[in-house]
Amino acid sequence: MTNNLLNPVKISKVEVLKQKSNFLRGPINTELKDNNPFFSQDGIQILKFHGSYQQKDRDFDKAKEKGEDAQYSMMLRTRSPGGLIPWQLYLALDKLCDKYGNHTLRTTTRQGFQIHGILKQNLKTVIADITRNMGSTVGACGDINRNVMAPAVPFKDKPEYNYAREYAIKIADLLAPQAGAYYDIWLDGEVAVTATEAPEVTEARNRQGDGTAKTNINSIEPIYGTQYLPRKFKIAIAVPGDNSVDLYTNDLALVVITNANHELEGFNVYVGGGLGRAHHNDATIVRLAESIGFVPVAKIYDVIKAIVAVQRDYGDRHNRRHSRFKYILEEWGVEKFKEVLLEYFPTKLAAPRELPPFKYQDYLGWHEQGDGKYFVGIAIENGRVSDREGLQLKTALREICETFHHDFVLTPNHNLLVTEITADEKETIQAILDRCGVLAPDKIDTLVRYSMACPAFPTCGLAIAESERALPSVLARIRQLLVSLGLENETFVTRMTGCPNGCARPYMAELAFVGSAADEYQIWLGGNFDSTRLAKPYIQRLHINDLEKGLEPLFVYFRNQRLSGEGFGDFCDRKGIEDLTRYVENYVAGDHQNSEQDSGRKDIRHRVTLSKRSYDLLKNAVGQKGTSMKDIVEAALEQYLK
Known part of the structure; x- marks a missing residue:
């Protein structure tokens, strides 16, 4: 584990770049004005914090043989806490992907949308349009907190779901970058008209003491500092028994805890999940988050700040393959982590509350919201929103949006819910889905x-x-x-x-x-x-x-x-x-x-004893070639005996 940042050690070039970027402005602010169709390597790294990745059309790589230049474009990702996509934003995205992208939208596994194929010269126009239509891309990528997930379902008679959505938004606001680079670069300093964050969030971010970042007092970025985090940080909020957010795969996961009157008491807290790894590198791991205790709602912001600060101060800033939060938990263990956490949040966490088993649900099809209205869950195969022969999904969603002005909610499994549907709208919406070839869930192959x-x-x-x-x-x-x-x-x-x-x-x-x-x-x-x-x-x-x-x-x-x-x-x-x-x-x-359990089996399997060395070589070949020992041996014998 890298030493605490309070004791400087060797850091990667990306860390130096972040520190010199003037809080994520340079070199994007200058490279947007050059005539190149691409960003530099430094620009690519900072661009991520603004919600975009530079990409090349890899199908076009064959053109290199003809001497043609690579085709660069940008992928842009939305920041949509809890997956909420206002209808105005969806219509804007639909038009932008046609005018500036590849004519499709892609839902993500973290409840956002992606547009692919945007040229560098159009990137500012697209980001500005998204921001002015109740959306944002800041924090959708980069070494900061990513999109905060929550169950997509709008159950109005189940307060736990409302709390999950509410705190997904509040925590996303708490951990959003504060230095203003996003608005300076993409909107020329104009702050778009968006929902104002809750006063409790502003107060919690600026509060010193519990959870305060030790090195960042009075900083423009009171939580992140000049270098932000060593790598991305993922948060999800779940409801007891509902694992539609894949809570164990997150760096930090919260589970809503209510009392008998359905009032919010606090959250069970899990830390250290993560799935990124590399082939043939045993030092890279996949890991499930572990429970560390219960936190009352009045202290949840301070605990979140403290957990993020531990990752910021102790995460590996030299080896980016080793810099995710999960490595701290893997190497320290939960007990040492909780000891270090006390340096940032000096109150021992209470024991976690008992929970029912978690079950996955996809919420496809028609459901009652609990307030007399309905929502319908629509399957999006592999998350690709497009029109093709037999399925005009993009047309269907656009028509529903334009006709009824209902918000969408994206799920963590590539699907989408249309919400707030009245009883007299159901038939018309279902007719649109039928006409466009959108299958009901019982008509979809379960695989x-x-x-x-x-x-x-x-x-x-x-x-x-x-x-x-x-x-x-x-x-x-x-x-x-x-x-x-x-x-x-x-x-x-x-x-x-x-x-x-x-x-x-x-x-x-x-x-x-x-x-x-x-x-x-x-x-x-x-x-x-x-x-x-x-x-x-x-x-x-x-x-x-x-x-x-x-x-x-x-x-x-x-x-x-x-x-x-x-x-x-x-x-x-x-x-x-x-x-x-x-x-x-x-x-x-x-x-x-035949069943292996059938008593009438007549097959005979001849066996040959091998030396340990030969067996080990054979076993290694099985792993490399992805076939069976039998096939390898028979092929080798046939070749030898010829």
Whole structure:
């Protein structure tokens, strides 16, 4: 762990850049005025704090062979606490993506929207328009607090949900950058007309004492200081029993606690979750957040400031792969973390309140809000809002927005809720959805319904394999395989990412594909449907062409050995990776027609004893090639005996 910033140590170039940026102004303020179609490497780093990433069209890389220049564009992401998208903002985004982007919107796994394909020369226009239409992009990226998540559902008769949304907004305001660079650069100093933050938030940010950042007294940035955080920081707020926000994957998670009269008492606090990692680097980890106690509502801002300050002062500012908050918890443990936290918040936290088990819900379809009105949850496959043959989703959402002026709420799983629908509007809205080909939830294949993919190619610079564009065909092949094995009614959570950074939260899935090379994926197994358990790595590389060959033995084993009512993820977790691997290594293709438990089986499996060295080499080859020992041995023998 890096030493406390109060004792200066070696820091990365990004840290030096942040410190010299004049609170996130330079060099963007000057590079916007040059004639280059791209930002410099320094500009790219600071641009993130304003909600944008510079990207290249990676499909266009082939053009390099013809001597053509790379095609640069910007991805822009909204900051939308709790996923709330006012109808005015949605219409603005819809028009902006057509005029300046690639004609699509992309929902994120943190309840925001992304526009891809914006040219540098148009970036200021787009950001200004978003900001003047009740939106913002500041804090959607960068080494600061990201979008604060909360359950999307607008249950008016369940106060816990209202508290979650309320505090998502307040905490987002508390941790928003204060130096004014965003307005100086994108709106020429004009402060857009937006909702004023609650006075309690302003007072809490500026209050010295409990939770105060030790090095930042009287700073323009009283929480962050001149260098902001070592890396991004993610917060979610959950309601007891509702894990629609994937609370365990966040740096900081709060669970709303109310009394018998449904009055807010405070929050259970969890810390140290995070999923970003790197292949073949055991120093990078995936981790679930852990409980540290209960905090009364009057002290929640001070505790949040204190937790963020610990990450700011003790997070690794030299090695960015080691700089997320989760590494502090992993290396210190919860008890040491709580001891250090006392230096910032000098009151021991109370024991956490008892909670019911967390369950995942997607809230698709029609539901009552509890006040006589309705909301409808609309599935957005892989988060892509577009018009294509058979599905005019973009047209449907625009028409609903223009006709009824109802706000949208984005979910943490790529979907969208239309809220505040009156009884006499239901029929018309459903007719729009039907006409545009938007399926009701019971008409969606459950493999698709409970899946997610990151964008990957062609926009993401980190992608090493396809994801969004590959997952539909992968799911279709999996469904076909399940049908052939007599598992036609089976479903599980499937997620795919183009790299190991985990933007679609693959490490919580029952079955996950994590890009490891072109058309090859690391396979993770054993997460659960409710997103409360980490999956484990199973195969290092499975080529997409070998999908059925790689998955068939697992599904056969599951079919034959599952317990009553047991899901695929629970089965894989119960058996364990070693047991699954052993079964697959001995699996004979075509055995799926018979149950392993049938007494009449006649097949004979011949065995050969290997030396430990040969066995270790063979086992290593299995992990590298993503195939079975049997296949490797047979191929080698056939080649040798020729």
